[in-house]
Amino acid sequence: QSQHSIIGPSESDVTVPLKGEYLNKAKISEGGKKLRKNWTSTWVVLSNNKLLFYKESKQEVTNLKPGNKPDEVDLCGATVEWTSDKSSRKNVFQIMTTTGHEFLLQSDNYPSICKWHDTIKMTADRLSSA
Numbered sequence: 595q596s597q598h599s600i601i602g603p604s605e606s607d608v609t610v611p612l613k614g615e616y617l618n619k620a621k622i623s624e625g626g627k628k629l630r631k632n633w634t635s636t637w638v639v640l641s642n643n644k645l646l647f648y649k650e651s652k653q654e655v656t657n658l659k660p661g662n663k664p665d666e667v668d669l670c671g672a673t674v675e676w677t678s679d680k681s682s683r684k685n686v687f688q689i690m691t692t693t694g695h696e697f698l699l700q701s702d703n704y705p706s707i708c709k710w711h712d713t714i715k716m717t718a719d720r721l722s723s724a
């Protein structure tokens with residue numbers, strides 16, 4: 595299986611970060627407190643142990659500048675699950691962190707959102723069992 599298969603990564607690909615892509619994101623809880631849902635398009639990058647949310651793709655290359663930091667999500671202990679009851683949109687999955695942050699990620703492109711779901715879930719599982 596190729597490393598960049600859109601079907602889903604194999605075990606050996608687990609530490610390969612996913613390159614940036616625009617996904618729709620809604621943060622629905624922070625520190626266990628429910629937030630008003632607000633979908634925004636975000637440039638999402640998966641590193642070895644974190645999910646990074648940039649406002650725009652060009653921010654990824656200029657992120658050494660102070661004040662240009664992405665939002666970071668520590669995936670250790672996080673749960674990653676498809677959900678059909680937290681949104682009327684299709685292709686939505688949820689990430690819940692140990693600190694009580696909840697996000698929804700969505701894309702109309704099903705193969706693409708599957709790739710993100712599978713790789714983020716494997717990364718969270720790998721970090722949690724380490």
Ligand code: I3P
Nearest residue numbers: 620630631632633679680681682683686698
């Ligand atoms: C929300 C907005 C969201 C919708 C959400 C609404 O209204 O329409 O797009 O989520 O549904 O409450 P508002 O803009 O007035 O805050 P989805 O698109 O994910 O369905 P929800 O309350 O059922 O989460």
